[in-house]
Amino acid sequence: MHFRHADDIWAEHPTLVAGVARAGGITPDGDVDAALGPLHAVARARLAGAAESDLPEIQAWRRTFTRLGLKPTRYRCAAESLLRRFRREGTLPRIHPLIDLGNALSLAYAIPVAVFDLDRVAGFLEVRHADGGERYLTFGGEVEHPRPGEVIFADAEGRAHARRWTNRQSGHSAVRDGTREVLVVAEALHGSAARDVPALLTALVEGLQRAWPGAVRTAVLSAGAPRFPPD
Template structure:
């Protein structure tokens, strides 16, 4: 599985820092420890709302740059934090999703999880041509807007729309999931260091939560750390 951001995305968003975690051997019966991550989120939100966090502010700037209204289309971590602040908890979906959501809350960084059994050969964050296929969680088929930032595979299937706004139901984690690609992306001043820490922590939690996991690898994907 090859993952990359297109040269145009790298050029348009030089502040972008990304980390990738690959894992094989995921099962639906694990019980991750989420409390320490949700405790961090609660502490950060005690001082204000998610909109005050530099990680979220950076993504709002990026969405505005893409021509999207940030309060209409939120990055995944902002949506999670907003729900967590209002409801005090997140619904349990699958142990891997629950873990990634909790870590996303703690770091305020979007974390996408893709079941590799449903991704064709490669995954690239790029601008859409407009003829790609996107399947919602409800099973409806959509076409991304031309120029929209998507996660696209070799069969021109979009696995996320509006970059970090909404993932596809096609490659969503399910009980049969075994191998996954997990992507964390950030653009704030300390993004490079924070994404590196996030992916390191995530890899450790994967190995601790799934003792039988056969493979975990971590990779960082940025050119230079962004300036403050």
């Protein structure tokens, strides 16, 4: 199994920085509580000083969505949606310890973090433009077909595991109690992304190894090294 962005994605979005981690041995009883508090505190401090839409990380995604033909106040990157909810409610619901960790990292860094159950991904996962024939399963169980040209996460069987790039993941490969091996992807486009994405990966690895001790493989991808693991 490998992960990559298509060449035209790198060409069209030259400021993109993507961090990837692969981890196994995931169970639904991992303890991530020690990581969540500090990460939530960082998010609260950032939101006390600015609205989520004013954060440079979110502004970069809004500009990108606009260029992709998406109205950024209708379709938000996942990090902005989480920050909006966190600002309104002061917390997020607990779902699964790995999702809770990913959400907390996304809040603290204002960077979208996607987590995929690799047992539910066929062959590979590629960020590319849709041809319109792919299938996307909503969390409500409905099947959608991304519009041609939409940026999606696609596997070898033509299943879309995320729509509108970082807007929404699919229910098909969402983490659940039976999840054991995952791929985590963090993507950013803002000016300090080359520093922030590796920092997020470091915090992710620390949280993973505390909750589920074991080996974690990571990489920061670029146009010159777009594949994980490398060829």
